[in-house]
Amino acid sequence: MSEEAVTFPGARRPDRTRRVSSHGVGIAVYEWGDEAARPLLLAHGGFDFAGTFDGFAPLLADGGWRVVSWDHRGHGDSDHAALYSWQADLRDALRVMDTVGHEPMPIVGHSKGGGVCMQLTEARPHRVSRFANLDGMPGKWRHPDVADHERTKLLESELAGWLDWRAKAGTLARKPGTLDELAERRGRMNPRLSREWLRYLVTIGARRDPDGWRWKIDPSMRFGGFGPWRPDWSLERMRGFPVPLLAILGLIEEEMGWGTRPEFLAPYMPADARVIAFEDSGHFVHIEHPRRVADLVLEFLA
């Protein structure tokens, strides 16, 4: 198979792309569907990029929506920044939203994108109409894609390891490889996703340098980390979440998953929220079951 002509059944690149400056950081924005249709915001998870919605977003677009997504700072084709934080991601999300419209719009967010945009919804309830969270509901476990906001137990080795990483972060580059090697590397984070899909993702989330393919994500970003944040804080606010909420959970535990289960969430959920658990899915529910998830979301937004 030629490296340039990787396709995936049902995957469709965005109909439009544009760039937005969020406070000086260039953010790559993507849209699927009729520009005149009702807008919907779609947020990817940590260490992902909007192209991971190439299978899922077209289903929402074909359901009558203008689907707007973006690469978070440091991810995909957005600028690599000097600083990253949850607050900065919130501001970037709001900036993208501002370019779409000021009428309330629905948000669909996966993983960390769900967490960030739920907080955006709490901070700007007048801007959001409904919220669909794809396996990004807060849980009691650590969140592997939330870099600096997890874990309160500090260990010397963790702290020193993080500082040692910071000390060399400015000199790091992603390791080059063949298309198949990059697909295999990503497969360690996405063990349930097919090799064909991962190969397809490489052609979007990586660039081809003279010495091989390299993932575009900022090499100074790192899994793990530490910080003062704890999931209980978001959970305690959940009962008062200001807009109708659909939460889809993938119950099969895997590396990138948050491990949130419906019985754990139940005491925190607003009375009219709907929680749907997929027993047969890992963390990437919208990639494993795009049609099922899209139908649930479209029904919820109808």
Next chain:
Amino acid sequence: MSANRVLRVKHNRVDLAVHELRGGDGPALLLLHGLGERAPEQVPKDVERWPGRIFALDFTGHGESTIPAGGGYTAEILMGDVDAALARIGAATLVGRGLGAYVALMTAGARPKLVRGAVLRDGPGLAGGSARPGTPLVPMPDLNAVAPPDPYALVELAVDVRPPDYATSFVRQATHLSGLERPITVQTLERPDWLRAVVEEPGVEVGELDAALDAYAAQSRGARR
């Protein structure tokens, strides 16, 4: 621009300015400013008694250090700033004002062998946000502000959450791993929740600056002999 020698230190994509306020020999003292401040241009009177070299760091977005695009500040990143400075100047005693006091405490816990005592003093940004998050908000800077200081730093580091048990975990690491009897000295009138918890920990001295500087300098000299 100050007339002092300025060491340029790289922290990821940021160039930090470390001002050498006093050269020569002897143990190093590193001053950390408060939120929105910058390194002093000369040795402040209250640390003149220090018997060795004296440096002052401009945090990211402050003084002569880089102002990055689009914010994203955390106290943890500023701890990385201090670590980068220590990698250049070597082990040092830290004296932090306000935000710099909180960052000094974190660094003392994260690099217990490099930080030879930390003195926490009053100054801008000592409290931070609160012990737990308030109502969610999207911190927006004053876009008309003239930088430095970076307006994103001013707004983001004024609302960062500082849980008391998070702060004390740094104290415990400093106490267990530094080899110093009292690695943290608190000399503040203001006592936000995190600092109230810190002063209750073993290994934390509530005392005066002069005595703390003398003790830390003596311990540093002892360690060098």
